[in-house]
Amino acid sequence: MPDLSLVLASASPARREVLRSAGIEPIVRVSDVDEDAIAEALPPGTPPRQVVIELARAKAHHIAATAELPAECVVVGCDSMLLVDDVLQGKPHTPEVARARWGEMAGRSADLITGHCVLRMSAGAVTAESVDCSATTVHFAKPDAAELDAYIATGEPLQVAGAFTLDGLGGWFVDRIEGDPSSVIGIGLPLLRRLLGDVGLTIAQLWRHPPA
Template sequence: MSGTARHPVNESPDRLGYLLRVRFVLASQSPARLAVLRAAGIDPSVVVSGVDEDAIAAALTDPTPAETVTALAMAKAEAVVETVRGTHSDAVIVACDSMLSIGGALVGKPGTPEVARARWAEMAGRSGELLTGHAIIRLDGGERSKETSGSHTTTVRFADPSPAELDAYIATGEPLVVAGSFTLDGMGGWFVEGIDGDPSSVIGISLPLTRKLLAEVGVSVVDLWRSPTS
């Protein structure tokens, strides 16, 4: 039963049968998001969307940073609907996208050491806003019944790493594949002075916002927690 919804005590048999079918599907390949969910009591199925994030962002017309990350999250959720429908007719598909707003620019994963180094030259000793967009699509009996989305913004205060520290950090490869060229829960955490906001959102998925969005599509997060015996 691991990863399926559980039911509270005294739940009706009909409701119990429904809850046991609902599957939490994470439309992301991020190990950090998966770790946050598992630590919070959920074992999701993982279906990677594989969308072209740059193309989607480029197609938006004068979006705000929050609109950008939310649109990217929804595109990821929509991209896996048919795949999920084939295996879980009753599911909540959850997708996220994170970007960093620094110096008036919205940036994602740097991809190369050169870009990561340039990003850190801009970030060091300053504050930036880490935005994470969230989207949820509800499948009920194989039909796309409800959907919702939102975003969370957290201020991140960066340290000023020495040239040797930055060289060592970039050499790990970690900052090349994460939004904003840093992590909070990995080696990048050494270079974060503090945050103002939700730490889980900085890691990649805001638990408080996800709980609220799940409620909007008719699912209580406590019903999705793994069984204590699983």
């Protein structure tokens, strides 16, 4: 088989590092799709899992259609949102929204849902596709007012789904999780492995630096 590359349709450094630590050096191509517009265009009552899948699919297909890509590659799109009281929450963007989100979720649990879309491509054409999502329950601590002020002031929670990270400063305020930690970071390795299998690939075909 010709050299096969994994193209990550995401600007997320956390997703990139998850793949790197797992032996894959991704090619990063950032999708600029309007996530809010895509979500709003979905039919009313679309299940939360389907929402994140459609967002991941839109990102992957945008890169497949517009970016310069290797002849043989697999494009991976992901999107994460936090489900709190049956309401999906994405990136807060502002300190005010981040503070309000933490007011809702501190001391409680919520589900971090991550949609995945895998496109196998050859000579610029999509030859196979597989999509799914993973859900991990996150149990949040109760940061005190000073801790929350300091965390929001770092800017980290403003640009991440659910206003927290597991692998960064937000990890101090996560008591435990139930599920796949890599999915909470933004790309679930167990699910990605299965989706790659659905399109006829193995993870070993993508490893650049296999474990010794």
